[in-house]
Amino acid sequence: xxxxxxxxxxxxxxxxxxxxxxxxxxxxxxxxxxxxxxxxxxxxxxxxxxxxxxxxxxxxxxxxxxxxxxxxxxxxxxxxxxxxxxxxxxxxxxxxxxxxxxxxxxxxxxxxxxxxxxxxxxxxxxxxxxxxxxxxxxxxxxxxxxxxxxxxxxxxxxxxxxxxxxxxxxxxxxxxxxxxxxxxxxxxxxxxxxxxxxxxxxxxxxxxxxxxxxxxxxxxxxxxxxxxxxxxxxxxxxxxxxxxxxxxxxxxxxxxxxxxxxxxxxxxxxxxxxxxxxxxxxxxxxxxxxxxxxxxxxxxxxxxxxxxxxxxxxxxxxxxxxxxxxxxxxxxxxxxxxxxxxxxxxxxxxxxxxxxxxxxxxxxxxxxxxxxxxxxxxxxxxxxxxxxxxxxxxxxxxxxxxxxxxxxxxxxxxxxxxxxxxxxxxxxxxxxx
DNA sequence: TTCAATGATTAATT
DNA sequence: AATTAATCATTGAA
Numbered sequence: 001x002x003x004x005x006x007x008x009x010x011x012x013x014x015x016x017x018x019x020x021x022x023x024x025x026x027x028x029x030x031x032x033x034x035x036x037x038x039x040x041x042x043x044x045x046x047x048x049x050x051x052x053x054x055x056x057x058x059x060x061x062x063x064x065x066x067x068x069x070x071x072x073x074x075x076x077x078x079x080x081x082x083x084x085x086x087x088x089x090x091x092x093x094x095x096x097x098x099x100x101x102x103x104x105x106x107x108x109x110x111x112x113x114x115x116x117x118x119x120x121x122x123x124x125x126x127x128x129x130x131x132x133x134x135x136x137x138x139x140x141x142x143x144x145x146x147x148x149x150x151x152x153x154x155x156x157x158x159x160x161x162x163x164x165x166x167x168x169x170x171x172x173x174x175x176x177x178x179x180x181x182x183x184x185x186x187x188x189x190x191x192x193x194x195x196x197x198x199x200x201x202x203x204x205x206x207x208x209x210x211x212x213x214x215x216x217x218x219x220x221x222x223x224x225x226x227x228x229x230x231x232x233x234x235x236x237x238x239x240x241x242x243x244x245x246x247x248x249x250x251x252x253x254x255x256x257x258x259x260x261x262x263x264x265x266x267x268x269x270x271x272x273x274x275x276x277x278x279x280x281x282x283x284x285x286x287x288x289x290x291x292x293x294x295x296x297x298x299x300x301x302x303x304x305x306x307x308x309x310x311x312x313x314x315x316x317x318x319x320x321x322x323x324x325x326x327x328x329x330x331x332x333x334x335x336x337x338x339x340x341x342x343x344x345x346x347x348x349x350x351x352x353x354x355x356x357x358x359x360x361x362x363x364x365x366x367x368x369x370x371x372x373x374x375x376x377x378x379x380x381x382x383x384x385x386x387x388x389x390x391x392x393x394x395x396x397x398x399x400x401x402x403x404x405x406x407x408x409x410x411x412x413x414x415x416x417x418x419x420x421x422x423x424x425x426x427x428x429x430x431x432x433x
Numbered sequence: 434t435t436c437a438a439t440g441a442t443t444a445a446t447t
Numbered sequence: 448a449a450t451t452a453a454t455c456a457t458t459g460a461a
Contacts, residue, residue: 237457284440
């Protein structure tokens with residue numbers, strides 16, 4: 001009972017003091033009259049602590065009243081700041097180390113991948129538009145793009161899910177953060193909470209949410225990878241090139257048999273003509289070279305076919321070239337070999353064509369295009385010559401620029417003529433499956 | 434179903 | 448970076 005009375009009295013005192021403070025003047029408290037200022041403050045603090053200790057015993061109304069009283073006490077700000085400081089120090093010592101952790105490398109990887117796959121980042125409307133344009137530009141690639149449109153549709157689906165989920169998370173995170181911040185700010189009126197602490201709390205919340213986000217990103221990445229492996233693995237969805245494209249490629253190949261390495265520009269040209277990509281052209285030539293070299297006999301028929309195809313033009317052009325060189329015009333301009341694969345300046349050196357079937361070619365220096373025409377001519381010659389030298393099995397002759405070591409020397413070879421009637425069925429070395 | 438043909442990928446090489 | 452050689456995975460004809 002006695003305690004209670006004293007408390008009530010103190011409350012009255014505190015309230016009074018508070019009011020006086022609010023009034024604008026920091027008057028000494030009622031108890032402060034008896035001695036020094038220090039004594040009064042001590043008394044104040046004692047009172048406050050006492051009140052805090054006993055506040056749980058009070059009824060709600062009383063507690064509210066007391067709270068108000070405490071809030072208005074003139075010592076409150078100072079005490080709070082001191083308490084904040086103490087908390088700050090202890091809190092920091094507890095978990096001060098993991099303040100600014102570096103960005104998670106795994107998260108970064110995921111982010112990069114999502115960005116690369118076009119899941120994260122800006123809406124790739126341009127991408128689909130470009131693809132559509134490419135499809136429109138190239139009729140042959142239509143089926144290809146249809147294939148990809150399926151992939152794109154699925155990717156867009158993933159993308160949408162990812163973005164809505166991400167947005168949801170973000171929104172939830174923000175909501176939660178503001179909620180917590182409000183709560184803490186509210187509490188900071190009655191509890192010593194420093195801004196730094198709030199900040200830290202926000203950081204913790206963000207970390208938690210970002211770990212959830214990481215899971216989302218991880219599963220999205222997985223989904224994309226699966227989609228990718230199913231749709232974009234070209235080995236699975238291999239399409240044969242159109243007959244036309246193969247034709248063009250073969251024409252080039254056999255008319256440049258001495259050096260079937262199209263320059264970058266030539267590749268681009270071929271790619272455009274065949275409605276395929278440059279790397280596809282490179283693949284094709286890579287495969288062709290190796291397979292041709294491995295089993296020339298098998299390709300003989302094909303070679304002759306394409307040789308015959310271009311024979312007329314080539315013969316024409318070659319004749320013109322020879323005439324030109326005989327007329328000692330030093331540079332042979334494009335002798336317009338049928339318009340196709342006219343290497344503009346393919347870096348081919350001037351070739352001294354001495355030994356075309358042993359004949360010494362007096363035209364000494366002609367351009368690469370002529371060389372290719374000569375290649376073609378060789379086929380024609382070989383075809384008409386009918387030089388059946390009994391290539392029953394794998395007698396490796398070195399036709400054209402293919403030297404004994406298996407390299408394509410652009411120098412001319414002393415090619416004795418080729419057997420045209422050599423059926424397939426020599427060594428089948430590529431059929432390793 | 435089988436199997437050669439073929440486009441793509443990969444590791445090694447230059 | 449381009450190419451070779453080996454290999455993979457699919458296509459399409461038989």
